Amino acid sequence: MIYDHTITMTVSIEQLETAKRISRALDPDVGGYEAFQQRNEDGTKARYSTPCTADFARNAAMLLMIPSELHAVVAADYAARWSDLPVPTLDDVTAFCANVECYVDDAAQSDCI
Known part of the structure; x- marks a missing residue:
């Protein structure tokens, strides 16, 4: 797997x-x-950054545009791996998608890694 x-x-x-x-x-x-352990200076925002594959980057961008799809993916994973933990609601996921700031960089052209 190439994290580019x-x-x-x-x-x-x-x-x-x-x-x-x-x-x-x-x-x-x-x-x-x-994730999301890094805070901005005034403590009002949290950030998470990770290397990923091109496919993951494309899928993440698509899921952030369609909250119901993201919710379905998250709910399915919780059912399979985290059945004892609370699943974010569709309303929570919709609010997240409406407010998250998301950037994807090509590692070959970025100083992020």
Whole structure:
């Protein structure tokens, strides 16, 4: 697998828990919930940045434009791996998608990695 892109997402502190729950579902291992640890200077926003494949970058961008699809992906992952934990609601995911700042860089052309 070639991680040739970097995806960076920034959310308000109010949406941090939803962001972490979504990240848990999209992370192929178990560390996704620990994302969004970096804060801006005044502590009002949290950021997460990670290397990713081009396919993941494309899929993430598409899912952020269609909250119902993102919710379906997240809910399916929770059913398979995290059935004892609360799933973000569709309303939570919709609000997240409306407010998240997301940037994708091609690692070959970026200083992000």
